[in-house]
Amino acid sequence: xxxxxxxxxxxxxxxxxxxxxxxxxxxxxxxxxxxxxxxxxxxxxxxxxxxxxxxxxxxxxxxxxxxxxxxxxxxxxxxxxxxxxxxxxxxxxxxxxxxxxxxxxxxxxxxxxxxxxxxxxxxxxxxxxxxxxxxxxxxxxxxxxxxxxxxxxxxxxxxxxxxxxxxxxxxxxxxxxxxxxxxxxxxxxxxxxxxxxxxxxxxxxxxx
Amino acid sequence: xxxxxxxxxxxxxxxxxxxxxxxxxxxxxxxxxxxxxxxxxxxxxxxxxxxxxxxxxxxxxxxxxxxxxxxxxxxxxxxxxxxxxxxxxxxxxxxxxxxxxx
Numbered sequence: 001x002x003x004x005x006x007x008x009x010x011x012x013x014x015x016x017x018x019x020x021x022x023x024x025x026x027x028x029x030x031x032x033x034x035x036x037x038x039x040x041x042x043x044x045x046x047x048x049x050x051x052x053x054x055x056x057x058x059x060x061x062x063x064x065x066x067x068x069x070x071x072x073x074x075x076x077x078x079x080x081x082x083x084x085x086x087x088x089x090x091x092x093x094x095x096x097x098x099x100x101x102x103x104x105x106x107x108x109x110x111x112x113x114x115x116x117x118x119x120x121x122x123x124x125x126x127x128x129x130x131x132x133x134x135x136x137x138x139x140x141x142x143x144x145x146x147x148x149x150x151x152x153x154x155x156x157x158x159x160x161x162x163x164x165x166x167x168x169x170x171x172x173x174x175x176x177x178x179x180x181x182x183x184x185x186x187x188x189x190x191x192x193x194x195x196x197x198x199x200x201x202x203x204x205x206x207x208x
Numbered sequence: 209x210x211x212x213x214x215x216x217x218x219x220x221x222x223x224x225x226x227x228x229x230x231x232x233x234x235x236x237x238x239x240x241x242x243x244x245x246x247x248x249x250x251x252x253x254x255x256x257x258x259x260x261x262x263x264x265x266x267x268x269x270x271x272x273x274x275x276x277x278x279x280x281x282x283x284x285x286x287x288x289x290x291x292x293x294x295x296x297x298x299x300x301x302x303x304x305x306x307x308x309x310x
Contacts, residue, residue, distance in 0.1 A: 062229030
């Protein structure tokens with residue numbers, strides 16, 4: 001892994017090394033992945049479509065007037081993100097995204113909207129009066145983070161490699177066993193708390 | 209192949225959109241949805257970083273899974289709170305929750 005490739009004429013055995021897998025730590029060429037962007041391959045097209053889906057649906061979520069439409073746009077955004085995780089080579093995260101966000105959280109939010117919104121036609125004004133401040137803050141956040149991303153030299157970033165599901169499972173139950181158990185406790189607390197909060201007060205008195 | 213920067217820029221844009229929605233919208237449920245957008249933006253950057261690390265490191269994917277679990281717990285309690293507030297105040301508009309100010 002010590003030999004820098006790309007700058008010198010590659011010997012035959014270096015090609016064999018590259019075929020076995022991407023070299024990560026030995027990248028001497030600055031940002032070698034940038035040169036590969038010029039070729040239009042299927043993953044770039046998929047990334048572009050999914051990015052348009054994520055960002056477009058995200059903007060639709062915060063701008064649409066009817067909150068039901070916002071929730072549907074949110075589901076499109078979460079689905080596109082699941083595709084992006086699959087494109088990044090993390091199928092277990094993509095599956096969890098579909099199960100948790102598309103399956104559970106979206107249904108929960110749709111139920112909450114159904115329980116709370118009166119179905120009248122005259123929708124209230126969607127935006128707070130601090131709309132200009134929000135716009136400035138959002139643009140500042142994107143500007144700062146985007147500037148940091150572009151300025152940083154991601155020297156170690158090679159090509160994307162998929163994460164093995166078995167390795168992730170092993171890590172969850174060995175290296176990250178304590179956070180895993182704490183999360184199970186947190187979910188128990190959340191269940192009890194939400195049941196307590198969602199209960200009507202008069203049901204208490206009827207029980208007594 | 210798509211570069212790491214492209215994923216991080218999409219993540220930053222989604223986070224900014226979530227920030228805007230949280231600050232600008234009046235509906236309490238839509239503020240929760242905006243928080244979910246921000247969670248997802250962070251998850252996307254975690255998975256993107258993980259994919260560009262050495263193959264034996266998978267902390268990013270594990271973190272993303274745990275963020276999802278915490279987000280599910282958060283949205284459960286948050287929606288229960290919002291429904292309880294809407295039941296007592298009869299409105300979902302957050303700028304009408306001004307009992308403490310008056």
